[in-house]
Amino acid sequence: MDETLTPVHVLVRSPDLSLPSRALTLAPDFTLRRLKLSLLLPQTLALDSLYFSLNGKPLPDSSTLASAAGGGGGGVLDLTLRLRLRGGGGDGGATGAESRDCYLNMYATKKPDKVDPNETRLSKWTTCALSGEPLAHPAVVDRLGNLFNKEALIEALLHKKLPKEFKHIRGLKDLIPIHLDSIPGATTDAETKFQCPITGLEFNGKYSFFAVRGCGHVLSAKALKEVKSTSCLVCHKEFSDSDKIVINGSAEEVKLLRAMMEEERGRVKERKEKKAGACLSGTKHAADEKGDVLDNGKKDSNGKRFRALDIAPANATKEVYASIFTSSKKSDFKETFSCRSLPLGRN
Ligand SMILES: [Zn+2]
Structure with missing residues (x-):
């Protein structure tokens, strides 16, 4: 088997954080950063x-699971998530008083609502959720409000390399192209590059933002709240509440988006099934192999049935075009389910 494609079984222990161990099965090109x-x-x-460390050896965030596993294959990659001890030497030589709790508190902020030194949150707003690259045009949002660079996501879709967490993205129809308003004069290495085009609030995780499905404009919740409107504040396209996709929303908000997505998928499926049902029980599209009656545009014995031929598009062959309107022609041809899917006139 090709090792580069084999999923990697990962066990993550995090004794420093007093979190339960996690067992995961992930794509081999999943990076440790992504895993975090x-x-x-x-x-x-x-x-x-x-x-992360493996057998006591620290691993860089950029390594993939495959490289961390070292091609060992088969076994479980036993990773330990460690807290980095900054300053103080970090070898235990500092003071005995520095318990684990000290470090935990050192890196914990008590006021998550205040100015955010927190990279986790910022990175969700400034980088592609898949590649970790800086977010850039053209960008897309999925149905659950995750941000991606379009190219990275399409690449992963095409090669079927989407990580489990993004399995809800089934195809291009699940991507919503978005227009992010650039902050004028923001340099390429600036932490925040985008803003609300109405309020100027920065797109940095401190404020709530929505993407409007349909037009793709990204607006702050504040703008939408203050200017009560059912049309986009940028392009004035009408939208409904269900067209608003909260970006990087809370667990609750994501749950809601997921429910909406599933409901919509259910509706689409139902519609398709109804349609298919109607097709099977209704009109037949039997194309008659021997049907030469339509040659030269002559009407057959059924006369006016084929009047539509007169307005057939120039590039449609008459047989094909006529077969759309032929509902009751007798044919020796035995129709089966699989035959139906053949192009008209070829069975
Ligand atoms: Zn718009």
Whole structure:
């Protein structure tokens, strides 16, 4: 088997954080950084204050699971999530008083609503949820409010390499292209590059934002609240409440979006099934192989039945076009379910 495609079984222990161990099965090209993000750690922990180690050896965030596993294959990658001890030497030589709790408190902020030193949150707003690259045009949002660079997401979709957490993205129809309003003069290495086009609030995780499905404009909740409107404040396209996708929403908000997505999928499926049912019980599209009656545009014995031919598009062959309107022609051809899917006139 090709090792580069084999999913990696990962066990994550985090004794420093007093979190339960997690067992996961992930794509081999999943990076450790991504793994950190996917563990849904407390928002109060900065990503940089954590690192993974394997057999006591620290691993860089950029390594993939495959490289961490070292091609060992088969077994379980037993990772330990550790708190980085900053300053003080970190080898225990500092003072005995520095218990684990000290470090935990050091990296924990008590007021998550205040100015945010927290990289976890900022990175969700400034980087692609898949590639970790800085968010840039063209960007998309999924149905649950995650932000992506379009290219990275499409690439992953095409190669079927979407991590489990993004399995709800089934195809292009689940991507909503968004227009992010750039902050004028923001340099490429600026932490926050986008803003609300109405209020100027920065797109940095401190404020709530919505993407409007349909037009893709990204607006702050504040703008939408203050200017009560059922049309987009930028392009004036009408939208309903269900067209608003909260970006990087809370667990509750994501749950709601997911429910909406599933409900909509259910409706679409139902519609399709109804349609298919109607097709099977209703009109037949039997194309008659021997049907030469339509050659030269002559009307057959059924006369006016084929009047539509007169307005057939120039590039449609008459047989094909006529077969759409032919509902009762007798044919030796035995119709089966699989035959139906053949292009008209070829069975
Ligand atoms: Zn708009």
